Amino acid sequence: MTDIAIVDYGMGNLRSVQKALEHVAPAVSITVTSDPDIVWRAERVVVPGQGAMRNCMHELEARSLREAVVDAAANKPFLGICLGLQMLFDKSEEGDMQCLHLLPGKVVHFPAASMKTVDGQKLKVPHMGWNQVHQTMEHPMWDGIAKDARFYFVHSYYVETALATTIAAQTDYPFPFTCAIAKDNIFAVQFHPEKSQSAGLTLLSNFAKWTPNV
């Protein structure tokens, strides 16, 4: 029995998510898998992912993983990372893609006209590097993590949620955008906990033992 299934749909570096989880939860059985049955049966599910949304949605379908991911997002502790956050929403500007429609809202590109600091310096896209994550709600996934801890980001698109009550954290670049969402058994982040040293490892460790109240 797999405790944590990391969904492999061919998008990006899953090994680092696996290594980081193994590091913080050595007693837990962790499987990187593209087998929908294993995802269906797992106790917890992580959906990571980098790259283009078009390929992401295509690969989920092609590997018959979509239903298993939707089921996990409805029924068990679910951690979405980067594309694994973005795919939960209705649609993405990236390739004008329909996504999973599990959360209301859309995924948009950093607007070129806004990408300046207050003193006029150009801000680069992708938003790449360590930025502060301002927690906006109490949540067991934040246990042991400083209020404005820095996490590693690398993305050009971000989510605009229509459900403000699900915002778990925001980051400024240069305006505040949603970088973490929490709703029932779903926790999903734009940043990469698996690459965010101690703060990231703490978040993954919290996920391995999180019991959502649903």
Add this chain to the structure above:
Amino acid sequence: MSLAKRIIPCLDVTNGRVVKGVNFVALRDAGDPVEISRRYDEQGADELTFLDITASSDNRDLILHIIEAVASQVFIPLTVGGGVRQVDDVRRLLNAGADKVSINTSAVLNPQLVAEASDHYGSQCIVVAIDAKKVSAPDETSRWEVFTHGGRKPTGIDTIEWAKKMQSYGAGEILLTSMDRDGTRNGFDLALTRAVSDAVDIPVIASGGVGNLDHLVDGILQGHADAVLAASIFHYGEFTVQQAKAYMAVHGIEVRL
């Protein structure tokens, strides 16, 4: 407070060891890559860059084992470059645990490689490394030419135009090395760094020439770099990454402390 400027120690690796050259030649042994990576991680490095400078193709797979070992112990972004010739090389490095792959000579020989790799794996993991050398006379407008093959071959390509082109091909970041400064410890080529960083919308990592902590500060404040890369000042224990960050913070640069 917002996005921090990054400090990236660079590890030149050959035959499984970290080495450091001066002006791309005269290599000196600096130690075991896994051990050094762990040390930099503990010191607060924001990322690590590995450049595989192994000459013989026999030992190419060594870097994969090194990256695997580092990636299971160090949980910060890892960039790997050197000898990346085809999309399959990108795949193998990402599977070994690299987060980004840096493409240098092969981008010049086959720019389509950058487009294909970024289309397939996403711009976020494709870094184009540029080795640039000043070719203008002192009384002319500054002009820097792209060199390939570890700095041995001139290409006739203008560095700024090349950086813009690589951005349009899907590069997610530029790793910009001044060949004139690399290994000299005289500081970055600030004019080059600034010219490239201001010309593109993607992040630029300044590289080549760091000899003291002021050079790092200058790279950010005057060179407009988004990240600074250095090797020898860290390898031989002169400065820790922590000291570098503390120094940058004192000079008003936002860093991850």
